[in-house]
Amino acid sequence: MNKGMKKIFLIVSICFASHFCIAQFNTTLVVNPNPMGSLLNWGIKDLTYIISSSAGAGGKALIKTTLKTTDGTIAATTNLARARVIAINPATGNLILYAADVIPLESISFNGKFKTSMDRSGKLPAGGYQLCVQLVAPATFQPLSEERCRTFNIAAFQLPIPIMPANETVLDIEKAKTTISFRWTPVAPRPAEMLTYRVTVFEVLVNQTPMQALRSNQPLLSKDIIGTTQYIWQPQLGLTMCSSCGENTGGDNKIKKDSSNIPKPDMDPDIDAYAFIWTIQTLDSRGTPFGDGNINSDGISEPNVFFIDRRPIEMRKSGEPSRVSNLNSARKLKPGTQLIFPPINKN
Amino acid sequence: MGLPLTIKGIEMISAKLFFITILVVIFSTNILAQETETKKKEFSISGTAGVNYEYYGLSRKPTGWTGFTSRKPWNQVRFNFTPTMQFGENFSLPINFNFAMKPTNFVGPYSGIKKQSFGQFITNPMNNFGLNPKYKWAELQLGTQYLNYSELSTGDIGVFGVGVDLRPSTYFFKFFTGLSQQGINYFNGPPTIYGAYKKKNWMFSLGKAREGKYEMALNFVKAKDDTNSVVTRPLTIKPQEGFTMSFAGKAVFKGGFYVHAEGAQSFYTKNLLLPEDTSRQSFKPFIKANTSTVKDYAADFAVGRKSRNFDIGAKLKYIGAGFQTPGYPFMLPDRVDYTLNTRFNAWKDSTGNYKMNVVARVGQRVNNVSNTTLKAKQFIGNLNWFTQFNEHWNLNVSYNNFGFETPSGINPYGIKNVSNDFGVNPSYTWSNDKVIHLASFNYNYSKYNERDVITGITTSNNTHTALLTYVPTFLTKNISPDFSLMYFINSVPGFKLTLVTFSCGAGMQAMKKKMNLRSQLQYNYSKTNSFKNNNNLVASLTCDWRLSKKISWNNFISSNQFKYGNEIIPNYASYFETNFRTGFQYRFGK
Numbered sequence: 001m002n003k004g005m006k007k008i009f010l011i012v013s014i015c016f017a018s019h020f021c022i023a024q025f026n027t028t029l030v031v032n033p034n035p036m037g038s039l040l041n042w043g044i045k046d047l048t049y050i051i052s053s054s055a056g057a058g059g060k061a062l063i064k065t066t067l068k069t070t071d072g073t074i075a076a077t078t079n080l081a082r083a084r085v086i087a088i089n090p091a092t093g094n095l096i097l098y099a100a101d102v103i104p105l106e107s108i109s110f111n112g113k114f115k116t117s118m119d120r121s122g123k124l125p126a127g128g129y130q131l132c133v134q135l136v137a138p139a140t141f142q143p144l145s146e147e148r149c150r151t152f153n154i155a156a157f158q159l160p161i162p163i164m165p166a167n168e169t170v171l172d173i174e175k176a177k178t179t180i181s182f183r184w185t186p187v188a189p190r191p192a193e194m195l196t197y198r199v200t201v202f203e204v205l206v207n208q209t210p211m212q213a214l215r216s217n218q219p220l221l222s223k224d225i226i227g228t229t230q231y232i233w234q235p236q237l238g239l240t241m242c243s244s245c246g247e248n249t250g251g252d253n254k255i256k257k258d259s260s261n262i263p264k265p266d267m268d269p270d271i272d273a274y275a276f277i278w279t280i281q282t283l284d285s286r287g288t289p290f291g292d293g294n295i296n297s298d299g300i301s302e303p304n305v306f307f308i309d310r311r312p313i314e315m316r317k318s319g320e321p322s323r324v325s326n327l328n329s330a331r332k333l334k335p336g337t338q339l340i341f342p343p344i345n346k347n
Numbered sequence: 348m349g350l351p352l353t354i355k356g357i358e359m360i361s362a363k364l365f366f367i368t369i370l371v372v373i374f375s376t377n378i379l380a381q382e383t384e385t386k387k388k389e390f391s392i393s394g395t396a397g398v399n400y401e402y403y404g405l406s407r408k409p410t411g412w413t414g415f416t417s418r419k420p421w422n423q424v425r426f427n428f429t430p431t432m433q434f435g436e437n438f439s440l441p442i443n444f445n446f447a448m449k450p451t452n453f454v455g456p457y458s459g460i461k462k463q464s465f466g467q468f469i470t471n472p473m474n475n476f477g478l479n480p481k482y483k484w485a486e487l488q489l490g491t492q493y494l495n496y497s498e499l500s501t502g503d504i505g506v507f508g509v510g511v512d513l514r515p516s517t518y519f520f521k522f523f524t525g526l527s528q529q530g531i532n533y534f535n536g537p538p539t540i541y542g543a544y545k546k547k548n549w550m551f552s553l554g555k556a557r558e559g560k561y562e563m564a565l566n567f568v569k570a571k572d573d574t575n576s577v578v579t580r581p582l583t584i585k586p587q588e589g590f591t592m593s594f595a596g597k598a599v600f601k602g603g604f605y606v607h608a609e610g611a612q613s614f615y616t617k618n619l620l621l622p623e624d625t626s627r628q629s630f631k632p633f634i635k636a637n638t639s640t641v642k643d644y645a646a647d648f649a650v651g652r653k654s655r656n657f658d659i660g661a662k663l664k665y666i667g668a669g670f671q672t673p674g675y676p677f678m679l680p681d682r683v684d685y686t687l688n689t690r691f692n693a694w695k696d697s698t699g700n701y702k703m704n705v706v707a708r709v710g711q712r713v714n715n716v717s718n719t720t721l722k723a724k725q726f727i728g729n730l731n732w733f734t735q736f737n738e739h740w741n742l743n744v745s746y747n748n749f750g751f752e753t754p755s756g757i758n759p760y761g762i763k764n765v766s767n768d769f770g771v772n773p774s775y776t777w778s779n780d781k782v783i784h785l786a787s788f789n790y791n792y793s794k795y796n797e798r799d800v801i802t803g804i805t806t807s808n809n810t811h812t813a814l815l816t817y818v819p820t821f822l823t824k825n826i827s828p829d830f831s832l833m834y835f836i837n838s839v840p841g842f843k844l845t846l847v848t849f850s851c852g853a854g855m856q857a858m859k860k861k862m863n864l865r866s867q868l869q870y871n872y873s874k875t876n877s878f879k880n881n882n883n884l885v886a887s888l889t890c891d892w893r894l895s896k897k898i899s900w901n902n903f904i905s906s907n908q909f910k911y912g913n914e915i916i917p918n919y920a921s922y923f924e925t926n927f928r929t930g931f932q933y934r935f936g937k
Binding site for chain 1: 814844867886
């Protein structure tokens with residue numbers, strides 16, 4: 001009986017002690033159910049971990065994080081030997097931590113295909129995950145709080161692709177001075193939040209490359225579109241046909257003619273076309289740029305260049321029709337790039 | 348790669364070299380100008396210099412309504428000085444100075460900036476200060492340069508610095524280093540300045556080329572942000588470092604056959620503030636990996652044949668999910684593109700001229716390649732078919748299609764957007780002794796289907812455009828008018844936009860053909876659903892006057908009056924835009 005009582009007493013003591021230890025810190029974990037794949041870009045809205053000490057106890061702790069897939073495969077765990085020690089001071093109130101503290105890339109070890117993906121792109125592969133976080137003691141790794149787990153789904157979002165006008169398309173002035181239709185692909189896959197697509201159009205001025213125009217000019221159009229991927233623009237720019245197109249070239253079919261091959265503005269009487277560059281900037285529901293770890297973090301898609309042919313119609317009709325553009329981006333068009341419409345070959 | 352040089356050191360060397368060269372150029376130009384009389388054949392100059400002023404005005408009614416915002420700076424002055432001096436046969440000096448007085452940056456690191464330091468003014472992408480003195484095969488590159496090494500290394504970014512392009516025999520060696528952006532402090536605003544870290548760039552290329560035969564090159568590109576270059580750090584962007592190396596080759600064979608290929612590998616550190624990580628692959632001494640460094644590949648390949656009457660080509664491009672290069676900051680990663688395109692002439696007439704020209708392309712882009720379940724496919728097809736039946740009739744037919752589709756499910760359904768555009772454009776020309784008439788009719792039908800991923804319902808967006816153009820060319824009169832009438836209707840369930848535009852213009856010459864005048868008047872009627880219609884009148888006038896053989900004075904003035912019906916609140920709001928540009932251009936040389 002005594003032995004039995006002792007055992008019971010011991011078990012109760014261990015349970016009490018372990019409960020006391022675990023309950024040393026109360027924690028709350030909040031994870032965005034649809035965060036970006038790029039862990040480096042996780043911010044305040046993606047992960048918050050709140051620590052409050054029970055009974056005013058303070059101390060030091062490590063954060064042990066485990067990332068699993070929905071089928072239980074461990075994708076990553078904290079290397080506790082490299083984890084940063086955090087100090088919890090009850091006098092300063094709740095301690096609020098974010099992704100950079102809870103999943104610091106310098107102390108998380110990824111496994112298998114997850115490591116491959118992180119090394120290649122810095123992003124987790126798309127799919128369902130469970131993130132579990134627990135405080136442990138620095139030396140013994142003994143639990144200091146209950147493990148908190150949250151599930152989330154990673155979708156590898158891709159920014160829109162400008163489709164129409166396609167890159168290097170040439171539009172006729174008669175139509176373009178009234179309307180120009182813009183179309184683009186939506187962000188894919190579709191995120192849970194409502195996105196805003198900002199259509200921007202910039203004129204390419206004299207001696208500018210299209211990319212220079214994009215990075216330095218005030219846009220002629222900056223229109224926010226919600227819920228669709230098309231916008232019909234009425235430019236109202238006073239676009240005029242050129243007065244002396246083709247005079248100096250000996251041919252009627254060049255759209256540009258000086259040695260620099262840079263599109264020129266309508267200030268210059270020699271030019272044959274207006275040049276524009278357009279793109280889409282994607283904004284999330286809070287109005288901040290949407291993106292998943294791209295270089296600029298500005299939600300701006302790869303732009304397209306288009307031209308408005310301002311030669312008189314009889315000159316345009318005498319040559320090859322406007323060529324269609326290709327899949328490549330506006331970067332193809334830069335000084336040195338020819339944009340010449342050869343006439344139909346005459347043997 | 349210039350890595351031993353510090354950023355500040357290189358910046359100082361670049362600036363000093365740049366301004367010393369300017370002084371040398373100005374000095375030598377003066378001397379040469381004096382010597383020109385005696386050595387006319389040894390010196391020539393071409394190019395232009397000019398200044399232009401642009402005014403923009405906007406007034407809105409009722410007062411306080413902000414439904415339409417300004418589209419240009421109120422006042423702007425732009426300068427250009429782009430002569431190319433040729434000293435004898437072997438030495439040339441192209442100068443490229445283009446700059447504006449007021450920053451108008453909207454996108455990129457300088458967006459929102461109003462007051463610039465001298466360094467920011469020099470490196471602002473709206474300004475160019477470049478010199479490229481060249482002696483035989485050796486070119487010195489100074490100041491702002493937009494260098495295009497290859498499609499996967501660098502080409503989009505302007506860098507202010509110093510470098511060389513040496514081409515002895517069939518070999519070439521290129522090196523350039525400088526700043527692509529200055530440090531800009533984050534400022535909450537308004538207006539908000541997002542800020543940027545100072546970015547230093549290095550680029551290097553070594554290769555062998557024979558014009559029209561072959562070219563192969565090994566390219567290296569590196570860019571690194573200076574983490575100490577700002578006092579208040581940007582909120583949305585981290586300091587970065589990127590290094591890309593590529594091998595590119597192309598060859599042209601007999602019969603017009605060509606092949607082009609490039610393979611590239613990039614190392615990109617997304618946050619320089621994170622600690623070094625020895626478990627990740629570095630490429631020392633060019634880049635040391637830290638916990639945010641990623642490494643990936645890209646490749647492109649093209650093969651085809653070009654000839655006078657028949658072109659055919661195929662192109663394939665792969666960009667890995669983590670491939671990022673500092674030279675193309677907007678490049679979309681994680682994709683594969685493949686396209687097949689052709690162009691041919693057909694149907695000879697009795698004189699041997701071809702009457703028909705066809706340009707066609709078909710291709711597909713696969714996005715999210717690294718994610719097997721999220722791959723999105725985008726199909727693109729274009730056809731343009733032009734036929735000149737006889738001296739009176741010609742016909743152009745075009746068809747464009749693109750489709751974008753992600754894997755399908757039920758709630759959410761997969762994205763599916765499909766666009767089809769069909770256009771037909773016959774033209775008829777007839778003439779007599781006094782007038783050549785041209786009448787052209789253009790009809791375009793566009794159908795754009797978008798599927799709602801929640802309901803699965805597909806919405807059809809239909810657009811019809813009809814355009815009639817008439818251009819009489821008077822053989823005995825000094826006036827060339829043109830007239831056009833356009834009808835446009837766009838409809839989706841619950842929305843209908845109708846537009847009617849009438850436009851007329853006239854061009855003429857005056858002042859003994861030294862002055863070219865062209866005026867244009869355009870009236871737009873637009874109506875949305877059952878709302879009262881909007882009215883819009885656009886008028887413009889250009890006047891280009893050649894004051895002398897070398898100096899021209901170019902003017903443009905336009906006005907745009909738009910008055911809404913009752914489709915927006917406040918009802919019957921209106922705006923009036925004016926735009927005036929005037930500028931002088933001086934043409935160097937004969």
